[in-house]
Amino acid sequence: MRLRLRRTAAVAAATLALLVGVPVVADAAPGQGDNLARAATATASYTSPWESVAAVNDGIDPTTSNDTVNRRWGTWPNTGEQWVLLTWPSAQTLRSADVYFFDDNGGVRLPASWRLQYWTGSAYTDVSGASAYPVAVNRYNAVNFNQVSTSRLRVVLQSGSASVGLLEVRAYASAITTTPTTPPTTGWNPPAGLVTPLNQVWTHQEQTYSNLYGFRNYGWDQLFAGGGSINYCVRWDSSATVSAALRDRIHAALQRQFKKWMDVMVGHNGWPYQNVPVKVVGWAVRDRAQLQWTDTSVDIYVNDIRENAPQCSTPCGRFFNQSGQYPNCPGGPSHHYDMSLWLTAGFGGGAGGDWGQRIGSEYYVGALDADNIHILLHEMGHSFGLDDFYDWTPTGVGGFLMKAGSAAQITEFDAWMFRDWWRHLKNRYGY
Incomplete structure (x- = not known):
């Protein structure tokens, strides 16, 4: 039976409260x-x-x-x-x-x-x-x-x-060359105050998900299957039109948010990638006239309805083809998509899993210039295996992104939970 991560997180878009986790003494910047x-x-x-x-x-x-x-x-x-x-x-x-x-x-x-x-x-x-x-x-x-x-x-x-x-x-007058939060380049070395809560989180996951290690479609699996890159397809579950300029802003915002999770890993514990390209290869829509561009930069899928929403081509989706082979993808293997960005009109909160992320289209478009699109970031965490914390909080930590509604960006604790997944799964990819 496939492990299906929790997909629903009722994260109110206006909730931006941040709780202090583990205080640290500020380091003076170079210069x-x-x-x-x-x-x-x-x-x-x-x-x-x-x-x-x-x-x-x-x-x-x-x-x-x-x-x-x-x-x-x-x-x-x-x-x-x-x-x-x-x-x-x-x-x-x-x-x-x-x-x-x-x-x-x-x-x-x-x-x-x-x-x-x-x-x-x-x-x-x-x-x-x-x-x-x-x-x-x-x-x-x-x-x-x-x-x-x-x-x-x-x-x-x-x-x-x-x-x-x-x-x-x-x-x-000079550039700041390093930051105090740069992770170690080798080994596993979380701050002392986070060791206990991190161990609690991993133990909880092992006890909760019987197929934790056997599951093979985490974001980690997708990323390594792509040689260090990720492809997306957008499911436009809305009656609104999309100009070429808006399309490009939607793509750019997705890339920036994904990069925030990837930046957590750079230089840490043998992580092999300095940069993870994120490409949007397709759009799914009910009516082609909603997409107001004529260029061929992305594949377009029209009126293929699944879950009462436009669906990107299933022969191209990793969720449907976990062998990593896409023999029936119309555009060929390079046009496959690892995850979907499912943007739904009137949708509150969010959902996330190995298939991608789902959030409200109005919320996302309204947040395109925001530094942190925190509901999307939360749901991306689920795609890489991070759990929800609806009914418990690890010892000694306060607000963090994966505890819905308590943080609006990736916190230090979120970052170390993310790195902990790499620590436990890295042997799967030969590291």
């Missing part, structure tokens, strides 16, 4: 010696009367995001877009920056997203070439960008379910 923020004057869009915007560049390293000893900048009760501005008397050459978020587990929480802007002399514009904008508690969140010369640098925060705040901002 701390050329931190230019100390010489700037800090101002803000709004500051709670009992907080201080001067805290953001006072040079004090926080120990946790809920620092109750040192000064803090927060915007409670204001929400929406908020910012902190660093202003220098003369132009500075800037190449990177990092921020430490204020999160008191109450009225001030992590932002939904953030970005950096610089003053051109007439307007604020986003820095170009930004490497990423991570959002995590209890550490600095670093970003490298293309070099600019400016007298003003602005940190723009978009609030989630609460107000936002910062404990420290650092800006550098």
Whole structure:
């Protein structure tokens, strides 16, 4: 009997609360010696009367995001877009920056997203070439960008379910070359505080799923069958039309979210891939007229209905052909798909398994520019074997992505649960 992972996770799209897991002491970034923020004057869009915007560049390293000893900048009760501005008397050459978020587990929480802007002399514009904008508690969140010369640098925060705040901002003339969360290159070496909960999770999975090791269609199996790549097909379960531009944005967002899980593995415990290409090879739709493009960049499947929804060609799907052979796929083996992105109009929450992920089409399209499409990330975790945590929580950890509704991005605990699967299955692939 095939192992069918739990597919339903009632993850409300608006739930962005993040609970603190295991606090860690913040590491100073490389280049701390050329931190230019100390010489700037800090101002803000709004500051709670009992907080201080001067805290953001006072040079004090926080120990946790809920620092109750040192000064803090927060915007409670204001929400929406908020910012902190660093202003220098003369132009500075800037190449990177990092921020430490204020999160008191109450009225001030992590932002939904953030970005950096610089003053051109007439307007604020986003820095170009930004490497990423991570959002995590209890550490600095670093970003490298293309070099600019400016007298003003602005940190723009978009609030989630609460107000936002910062404990420290650092800006550098040099690039930040490493981050404190870079995983070890060999062996199994989780933080000491996570050893017990990780063991609890794996034991729970072994006891719950009788076919845990015999199952052969996890995301891991799909990835290695493809030589380090993944193919998707989109099931457009909606009456809405899709332009070529929207199609490309849907593809790009899927690739960015998948990359977040793959980045967890880079350099860890013999993981062989530095980059995992994700390609969308097809679309399934009820009516061809809904797809407003004429190019042949993807295969199109029309009115093949399965589960009351458009279905991508079953001869091309790994879920239906787990031998890895696709002799009857119309486009040939290169046009096979490992998973489906099933976008359903009016669908709440999400579902995920070896067949792919299902989420609401309106939710997904509305989140295309979000840093973390957290329902999709949660369901991708299921495709790689990660379990749900509806009725229990491992010892010593709080909010994390796979505990539905308690985190909006991959946390440290999620990352180590993901790596634990690789630890237990790597021999299957000769590692």
